[in-house]
Amino acid sequence: GEDVEQSLFLSVREGDSSVINCTYTDSSSTYLYWYKQEPGAGLQLLTYIFSNMDMKQDQRLTVLLNKKDKHLSLRIADTQTGDSAIYFCAETSYKLIFGSGTRLLVRP
Amino acid sequence: GAVVSQHPSWVICKSGTSVKIECRSLDFQATTMFWYRQFPKQSLMLMATSNEGSKATYEQGVEKDKFLINHASLTLSTLTVTSAHPEDSSFYICSARGGGQGNTEAFFGQGTRLTVV
Numbered sequence: 001g002e003d004v005e006q007s008l009f010l011s012v013r014e015g016d017s018s019v020i021n022c023t024y025t026d027s028s029s030t031y032l033y034w035y036k037q038e039p040g041a042g043l044q045l046l047t048y049i050f051s052n053m054d055m056k057q058d059q060r061l062t063v064l065l066n067k068k069d070k071h072l073s074l075r076i077a078d079t080q081t082g083d084s085a086i087y088f089c090a091e092t093s094y095k096l097i098f099g100s101g102t103r104l105l106v107r108p
Numbered sequence: 109g110a111v112v113s114q115h116p117s118w119v120i121c122k123s124g125t126s127v128k129i130e131c132r133s134l135d136f137q138a139t140t141m142f143w144y145r146q147f148p149k150q151s152l153m154l155m156a157t158s159n160e161g162s163k164a165t166y167e168q169g170v171e172k173d174k175f176l177i178n179h180a181s182l183t184l185s186t187l188t189v190t191s192a193h194p195e196d197s198s199f200y201i202c203s204a205r206g207g208g209q210g211n212t213e214a215f216f217g218q219g220t221r222l223t224v225v
Contacts, residue, residue, distance in 0.1 A: 035216075042114075042201055042218040043152075088151065096142060096203065096214055100151040 004091055004099035011105045018076040020102045022089035025070060029091040032065060034074045037086045037101070046074070046087075081106045110136045112204045114217025121192055121224055128188045129220045131202030137182040138204035142214065143175075146199040158185055192224040 003025045012018045024032070030051050035043040049056045049063045049072075056063045062075040072089055086101040111134040121127050131141060140159050144152040156172075158164035158179035166172045174196075176188040185204075189196055201219040 033214075040219075040221075043203075043216040045213055045215075048213070092214075095154060095157055097154065098144075098152045 004089060004097055006087075006089060006099035006102045008100065009103050009105070011107060012079050013107050014079060014081055016079055018074075018079045018083070018104055018106075020074045020076075020087050020089075020104065022072040022074075022099050023070055024072065024089075024091045024097075024099075026091055026093060026097070027070065028093040031092050032063075032072050033090040033092070033096070034061075034063065035088045035090060035098075037088065039085075043088065076104075079104075079106050081108060110134070110204075110206075110213075110215045112138075112202065112215045112217045114202050114220055116220055117218060118221040119223070121222070123193055123224055124191055126188055126190045127192055127222060128186055129200055129202070129222075131185045131187070131204065131217050133183045133204045133206075133215070136204075136206045136215075138185070138206060139182065140205045141179055141185040142203040142205075143177060143185075143187050144201045144203065146201060146219075148199075152201060155187075189222065192222070194224045197222055197224045 006022045033048040034046045037043050047058050060077045064073045084106045086103050088101045089099045090096050113132045115130045143155045146152045155170045156164040156166045158177050160179050160182050164177040179185040202217045203214045205214045
């Protein structure tokens with residue numbers, strides 16, 4: 001079945017770059033997503049990448065996809081304290097399957 | 109982006125009672141809706157997928173008689189937790205996706221925190 005894995009925790013200093021990694025197993029995934037969840041809130045779509053792309057940049061966010069290794073990463077440049085949240089990667093060929101989430105802590 | 113409204117945002121109910129959670133797409137037609145539950149500090153677990161006008165498809169281990177899902181229109185899906193017990197206490201989130209090729213984004217409601225006492 002489908003499986004998506006992420007590291008659980010990442011701590012960075014304000015102004016540094018953050019890189020959150022994700023691996024998935026479903027080779028038929030068509031889209032891969034990054035969502036942000038703040039405490040007690042729903043999910044906010046940050047960005048997505050189509051499976052035939054290997055990179056997408058959107059302001060401070062850069063998504064890299066290695067389809068051969070089924071590895072996805074999200075880089076946040078110039079990380080701010082407001083970026084502290086849980087970040088979920090998700091993949092879909094039809095159902096949206098989420099990783100366990102990475103808790104990002106940004107230290108002042 | 110499009111708006112998905114989930115109601116109520118929180119609910120406390122007595123053990124043995126039923127609770128209905130509504131998920132509405134306000135400015136688009138949601139051909140598919142997904143229901144997730146999230147335990148504290150854990151990921152979202154897909155419970156079921158529903159397409160408008162047809163029966164929901166439940167994930168393995170999810171009791172369809174306990175978690176009743178109705179998707180009677182293109183803008184509304186409901187999840188009813190029947191005979192709720194304390195172990196059903198969780199954060200429930202719905203997600204809606206419109207139809208058509210190239211439709212990439214699933215929009216999420218703000219979630220419903222259910223506490224069963």
